[in-house]
Structure formats: structure tokens, C-alpha cells
Amino acid sequence: MEKVQETAEKIRTMEIRGAGRIAKAAAEAIRDYAAGLEAASMEEFAASIQEVSSFLISTRPTAVSLPNAVKLASRYSSGNVEEARQEIITNANLFIERADRALEKIGKIGSRRIQDGDVIMTHCNSHAALSIITTAFEAGKDISVIATESRPRRQGLLTIRHLNGFNIPTTLIVDSAVRYYMKDVDKVIVGADAIAANGALVNKIGTSQLALAAHEARKSFMVAAETFKFSPSTIVGNPIEIEERASDEVVAPSVLADLPHVQVRNPAFDFTPAEYIDMIVTDIGIIPPAMAYTVIKEHLGWEIGEI
Numbered sequence: 001m002e003k004v005q006e007t008a009e010k011i012r013t014m015e016i017r018g019a020g021r022i023a024k025a026a027a028e029a030i031r032d033y034a035a036g037l038e039a040a041s042m043e044e045f046a047a048s049i050q051e052v053s054s055f056l057i058s059t060r061p062t063a064v065s066l067p068n069a070v071k072l073a074s075r076y077s078s079g080n081v082e083e084a085r086q087e088i089i090t091n092a093n094l095f096i097e098r099a100d101r102a103l104e105k106i107g108k109i110g111s112r113r114i115q116d117g118d119v120i121m122t123h124c125n126s127h128a129a130l131s132i133i134t135t136a137f138e139a140g141k142d143i144s145v146i147a148t149e150s151r152p153r154r155q156g157l158l159t160i161r162h163l164n165g166f167n168i169p170t171t172l173i174v175d176s177a178v179r180y181y182m183k184d185v186d187k188v189i190v191g192a193d194a195i196a197a198n199g200a201l202v203n204k205i206g207t208s209q210l211a212l213a214a215h216e217a218r219k220s221f222m223v224a225a226e227t228f229k230f231s232p233s234t235i236v237g238n239p240i241e242i243e244e245r246a247s248d249e250v251v252a253p254s255v256l257a258d259l260p261h262v263q264v265r266n267p268a269f270d271f272t273p274a275e276y277i278d279m280i281v282t283d284i285g286i287i288p289p290a291m292a293y294t295v296i297k298e299h300l301g302w303e304i305g306e307i
Helices: 002-010 019-034 044-055 065-073 081-111 126-140 157-165 175-184 206-219 230-235 289-300
Strands: 119-122 144-148 170-173 185-188 201-204 220-224 269-272 279-282 285-287
Touching: 002 019, 002 044, 019 044, 019 065, 019 081, 019 119, 019 126, 019 175, 044 081, 065 081, 081 220, 081 269, 081 279, 119 126, 119 175, 126 157, 126 185, 126 220, 144 157, 144 175, 157 170, 170 175, 175 269, 185 201, 185 206, 201 206, 206 220, 206 269, 230 289, 279 289, 285 289
Parallel strands: 119 144, 119 185, 144 170, 185 220, 220 279
Antiparallel strands: 201 269, 279 285
């Protein structure tokens, strides 16, 4: 349980960040916990796995990759402890392997939509979006990138460091300059923390302003997302919870101490309507937002009763 608690804390504090990386870490934690779990009965085993699963899922409520990873990794059908243990270990390893392959597939599929000379705007620090950009550049396409700072955690600094490592010409801008620079952009590529059954996107706060600005300027808006980022619970109308983080990410507590009538709101994510999304690049191909429901049913495999 100690390693599970350590992983959960790293996810909660954003030491492990990014929906894909969170998902892999959770699957590894479930696998290792199951491998070392001593249980006198199947009831004890099942209760322990359920407790750990719920604990991990509670750490970041918005990133749907987390519950999807936990559910896919912790599935078993056997009524025998040792057989159930091996099922979980196998399922977790399969999920981790699939997650690793997904980024490469997304990069190859999405890069075909990048043209020579394209200027690409991106937001936050999405490994899936970066896979498309770097794959296109390594294929010899002459591209450049405009990256947002992505306040308040400034994940954009991770993005520009990553792109600089590939020698990709990159410009860092403040978040509020998105509309100003959209005239210079050919395509917008962002990642996803969750995609609802109706095709709406939940991603880093500020993503919706990129989508609105791209829509106004008639620029292509592309989402890069592994299939495990689609949200099964939205099929039955359950909303995706938007996580609000601490005010000290925005302003020092000492400043607020002298401002008793001021409160700070710090939502970590926002919603982008499906109508502002031109395509979703997944590890199974490019789909329109309207096909999100199909992805959930056919590639995540949830039954309505499980959601």
C-alpha cells in the first residue's frame, strides 16, 4: 500500500502530470499492489483491490484516463485469488504497453495532416500533441510552433524545452496573446484530459479560448487523444468534474492575507464544445467528435451497467 500512496501523492501534487503519464502510473501501482497482496480469501482480495482503486481514482477527478486505467488494469473474472492476481498483472501490463504504442501511432497518423510550412499553435504540455509535431518535423516538414505559457503552472515551459530538443523553431507567448497571434497560425493542436460521449473536450484551462479564436479565424483545431481518454460515464449523463486547485498556485498567501474581501478561483480545466473541434487524432485513427460514443463502446468496452 505504501507504493500506492506514494504514486497517489505524486499524481495529486502534479509531480506526475499529464493524462497519459497519470494513467500509466496508476496501472503500474495497481499491478504492483496486486502482485504483493496477501489475501486469505477472494472476498478479502476483491475488497483490497477495490479500496486501492477508489483511492487512486480520487486523486485527480478530471483526468478520465485515471479511472479508465484503473478499471482496465484491475479487471479480473476468476474466483481464485492467484488467478485473479495474474489477470490483473496481465491486464495492467497490456494497458501500459498499449499506452506506450498509442503515442507513436498518434504521431504517425496526425503528422500526415501537417503541411510543409505550417505554423502550429499548442497549449500546455501534451505528449500526444507533441508526438504529432515532432513526427512531422522529423519527416522533413518545415514547421514552426507557437506555444502558450499555460498559467498558472507554466507547463508551456516544458513544451518549449521539449521542442527545442528537436531543434524545432518555437515561440513562447503569454496565454492572453492567443487571439492576437492566431492570424499567424495554420493549425492548432492540443491534447486532452477527457473527451465526453458527445465529443466535447476537457483540457487545460485556456484550451477553449484557443478553440474559439481558431474558429473565428477559420483555422483547423485538432485534438490528440489516446482512446483511454474518452469518458464512459458521460454516456449516461454524468458530468466530468472540473478540478479546482489551490489559490497559492496563482498568488502568494501573504498577498491574500491583506485582502480579506478577495477570493481566488483556479480551475485546472475547461470545456471546449464539439462544434469547435475539426478532428480528434487517436491511436485508432482520425475521427470526428461525433464518433466519441463509438470509441467508448467499441474500444473501451464498458457496459452501461458498469458505468
